[in-house]
Amino acid sequence: MNSPASAKASPHALGGLRPFLSPYRGAIGLALLFLLLAAGATLVFPQALRSLIDGGLLPAHRDQQALALGQHFGALFGVAAALAVFSAARFYTVSWLGERITADLRDAVYAHVLDQSPAFFETTQTGEVLSRLTADTTLVQTVVGSSLSMGLRNGVMGLGALGMLVWTNPLVMGQVLLALMLIVAPSVWFGRRVRRLSRASQDRVADASAVAAEVLNAVSTVQANNAGLREATRFTAATEAAFQTAVRRSKARSVLVAFVIMATSAALLWGLYEGTQAVMRGRLSAGELGQTVVYVLILASSAAVLGEVYGDLLRAAGATERLMELLHTPPTLRNGHHVPASADLAAGVAIDFENVQFHYPSRPQQAALNHFTLQIAPGETVALVGSSGAGKSTVLQLLQRFYDVSPTQAIRLDGVPLADWDLDALRAQIGVVPQDAVIFSNTALENIRYGTPQATDAEVMAAAREAFADEFIRALPEGYHTFLGERGVRLSGGQKQRLSIARALLRRPRLLLLDEATSALDAESERMVQAALDAALNAGERQRTTLVIAHRLATVQKSDRIVVLDLGQVVEQGRHEDLMALGGVYARFANMQLLS
Known part of the structure; x- marks a missing residue:
């Protein structure tokens, strides 16, 4: 600058x-x-x-x-x-x-x-x-x-x-x-x-x-x-x-x-x-x-x-x-005006990527997504699978509209171009569990409530129980009111991740984005969190669309659909059994992990 x-x-x-x-x-x-x-x-x-x-x-x-x-x-x-x-x-x-x-x-x-x-x-x-x-x-x-x-x-x-x-x-x-x-x-x-x-x-x-x-x-x-x-x-x-x-x-x-x-x-x-x-x-x-x-x-x-x-x-x-x-540095994103009607908030979102070509500003010569096309139905659970750099996290970032694509390309939510959405209204409907859980210098209660400041203590504790975080939080010196320190230094990696999951679930989002949500968990914590996520996905007549990114294929086998990415393109998609029978890229990934 x-x-x-x-x-x-x-x-x-x-x-x-x-x-x-x-x-x-x-x-x-x-x-x-x-x-x-x-x-x-x-x-x-x-x-x-x-x-x-x-x-x-x-x-x-x-x-x-x-x-x-x-x-x-x-x-x-x-x-x-x-x-x-x-x-x-x-x-x-x-x-x-x-x-x-x-x-x-x-x-x-x-x-x-x-x-x-x-x-x-x-x-x-x-x-x-x-x-x-x-x-x-x-x-x-x-x-x-x-x-x-x-x-x-x-x-x-x-x-x-x-x-x-x-x-x-x-x-x-x-x-x-x-x-x-x-x-x-x-x-x-x-x-x-x-x-x-x-x-x-x-x-x-x-x-x-x-x-x-x-x-x-x-x-x-x-x-x-x-x-x-x-x-x-x-x-x-x-x-x-x-x-x-x-x-x-x-x-x-x-x-x-x-x-x-x-x-x-x-x-x-x-x-x-x-x-x-x-x-x-x-x-x-x-x-x-x-x-x-x-x-x-x-x-x-x-x-x-x-x-x-x-x-x-x-x-x-x-x-x-x-x-x-x-x-005076202008924001790179133009705020739109579309706000969904209250009746639309009762169902998951429909997602449509149409021939998206995207380059990160710092890497203009390398395409993160290359003619990427994908449709996801409301309430569908889709797992994104692929090697590192295949474009999985880019899909999640574009859905949150951290970046814009070319006006000639289209990303739509509920049929409305993403650029036309009001940013606050868009992100209010999205719950995100990142690969590296972010914990703020505050109490456990306020960390879970961070994305939903109007939530009551009872609602916070209910979300913590869904994420199997309630037990370890209550064991802290001051329970939910325990100060967690800078970046959550008083918690283990698995505890941080469960707290992050509770924060996302508390929002009751229409779209849930899980970016390697179980990557920092041990086997027991992963089992507990996966069970909590499964219960949350099946509750309320499946009123939530979910995108899951995982290298551990055991966490995505029960998805409605698995989408395999390579070099920013969709190369395979289907259910676990069908992709295994196909014997392609997904089958190779699965066999390598199952044998390891």
């Missing part, structure tokens, strides 16, 4: 945040008001200081002088108090905005990613997505909740101080202003380099995150193959690349900050020198010189802060660009 062109985007990429800022226009207006009041209080301070020097320190009667000093110091304290209140209000408001907008941005990106099809994840690593959700949004939060406010405040103060300096000594400050304008051009050139390096740095951090996510998700395999040191070395190389890029970015940013501060300070010191010469000539009073000194300091500090903020804005521009790139 990282393109060379994107590395050259301008800071205008921050404009992508506009939709997230617009709902909070009131809070933004309040923050700007507090910002202007705080900047105004700062700019009034030199005026109060000049009044103190020129009015409170003039020779006069001691009592009058004490009274005048008290009044002037009181005015100075009032300015300081106003500055404190307005600054605190500004800080709270912009911090709230930063947190709120960042949360909204994370929610939007995460929800958008969840809408993407598996084709998206074939080309995008999970670790990269997580990096954008964390590191990039944190950079945006820094800018919205701090840097942008500081930049605006210092910009207002700097312009105000510059205006006051030009008003008090227009000739000298006109020369200084011209010098400051000459500083802008090299600053912009440095800024572009910082932005490119910032984007590159964020990409390298995402690379390291992707490596870590991949390895941690397969840590058992890594350890079993003694690959810990090798993977640690690979991660070190990724983090070292990120470090070197960050060093180059920091070096360029340091040069930018140093140049801005040095050039600005030189210009302002020239103006201050001319101011002292004006006092010596009697053209300025001591109070006016003090006022000038403070305004010079305000302008110099504002310029320094703006240099820092500009660097933050450049980094945030790269982060925003990466987030918008992810957020």
Whole structure:
């Protein structure tokens, strides 16, 4: 997802945040008001200081002088108090905005990613997505909740101080202003380099995150193959690349900050020198010189802060660009509008594959299905058999509409093209038991209820009994309320699979997809689960269509029909006895397994 062109985007990429800022226009207006009041209080301070020097320190009667000093110091304290209140209000408001907008941005990106099809994840690593959700949004939060406010405040103060300096000594400050304008051009050139390096740095951090996510998700395999040191070395190389890029970015940013501060300070010191010469000539009073000194300091500090903020804005521009790139990635699947009538939900689905030719996006040269044609009647149980890579799992994935086929080809459910179905309505009718059971970091009860959140506890327990999972769940320390740990680490492989089967059965689906549902079970667990599945298939007047994928032919011998696939095509189909008598591909598979 990282393109060379994107590395050259301008800071205008921050404009992508506009939709997230617009709902909070009131809070933004309040923050700007507090910002202007705080900047105004700062700019009034030199005026109060000049009044103190020129009015409170003039020779006069001691009592009058004490009274005048008290009044002037009181005015100075009032300015300081106003500055404190307005600054605190500004800080709270912009911090709230930063947190709120960042949360909204994370929610939007995460929800958008969840809408993407598996084709998206074939080309995008999970670790990269997580990096954008964390590191990039944190950079945006820094800018919205701090840097942008500081930049605006210092910009207002700097312009105000510059205006006051030009008003008090227009000739000298006109020369200084011209010098400051000459500083802008090299600053912009440095800024572009910082932005490119910032984007590159964020990409390298995402690379390291992707490596870590991949390895941690397969840590058992890594350890079993003694690959810990090798993977640690690979991660070190990724983090070292990120470090070197960050060093180059920091070096360029340091040069930018140093140049801005040095050039600005030189210009302002020239103006201050001319101011002292004006006092010596009697053209300025001591109070006016003090006022000038403070305004010079305000302008110099504002310029320094703006240099820092500009660097933050450049980094945030790269982060925003990466987030918008992810957020604007269009879903590859178009949502249809067909929703089945309630009367249709009482029967299994009819399935029709017609001359389907399908290639996975990551393997465009290799056909996963090759002119695949298959019809399945409502309520029929069909077993898909074939060697690895024959296309069995592809059939199940296409039925769930994780991928779309060419518009010239057809996959129909109940006579309606799959592309015309509402995705939620389609998947609500499907129960899936994958080959690798997915268990979430939650209780056993919530894991079974994951696909049917409205189910009652009693319905969950009934589904667990169907899947022969009730007994082992009740034996857990807290029964159905036992926390199962990340990826179900507290369960055996067979227990995970039975929990997954219970989850699918709880949905009472019209279409049940079993992708090697018994592959992780021992002989006893397989017998129990197969018995539970047989009972579920025969219950309710067979109101369910079922597709079963299995290498263990004993689990599919009682199917209504066995379909044999090879190289993405149907090569044989029929009942077990008929296919054995045929002596073809299925018979060879069966004989090899029966003899093993």
